Amino acid sequence: MAEIKNRNAFYEYFIIDKYTAGIVLTGTEVKSLRSGKASFNDSYCIFQKGELWIKSFHIAEYTHGTFNNHDPLRERKLLLSKRELKRIENKLKEQGYTIVPLRLFFNEKNIAKVEIGLAKGKKLHDKRETIKQRESDRELKRYIK
Template sequence: MAKEMNNRQAYFNYYIEDKYVAGVVLLGTEVKSIREGKVSFNDAFCLFDDGELWVRGLYIAEYKLGTTNNHVAVHDRKLLLTKRELKKLTLKMKEKGYTIVPLRVFLNEKNLVKVEIGLGKGKKLYDKRDTIKQRDNDRELKRYV
């Protein structure tokens, strides 16, 4: 069984305020590729289209044993959330500076593929420098303890 795949870049570029776990509509070969751990979050983000939440730019490699029914590696995938969660996210997205980013892809206890998304506010360049400095300081402390 594959380990969960994390989007480390999202935590570096955004302050994550809220997290939600969403189901995702996938094809069979996409599920097999995810179980092999072939997922990349480069340039992945979420957007609303006609009241539904979609993830765009999430790369799931083609399944190596797939035949002519293999999936396209990068295409929009629908996220499944409750109406209450969608409404809450829609209201937050109308505020300036907020975006929704995928944080991790994992298999839950029922072996269903889930995507954890986060409502994030973009960091400024000086905030990113502070994050790097804090990470280096923590590393130094662990080295001497």
């Protein structure tokens, strides 16, 4: 089954904490996700009236869908417990924190879940450090082989 990852999030942010949330989807969205037709480009999460929503998460229209096909960029509600929502909302009030979706996957019961991360933005020098670390790890693996 398809697992869609947000690779850019790990480059742009320090991930402080991770949460697994359910996501409210329509039938054609689920079918499209199972075929791996989704993109996390520029997607983010926001609070609206005490609920967490994911914005600009692109799920391509289902190819065999009829007039009932979904809007690819609609806002989708994320499902978390009240305790988790309160904890995240309190952290967001601090300066510099944001919520980014990290990956979308299907669990054992074939239910779509989104892993979201409480993140803090990286500065330019931190991004350079990440690139250096990745290259040195590659060279080390190449040397070991």
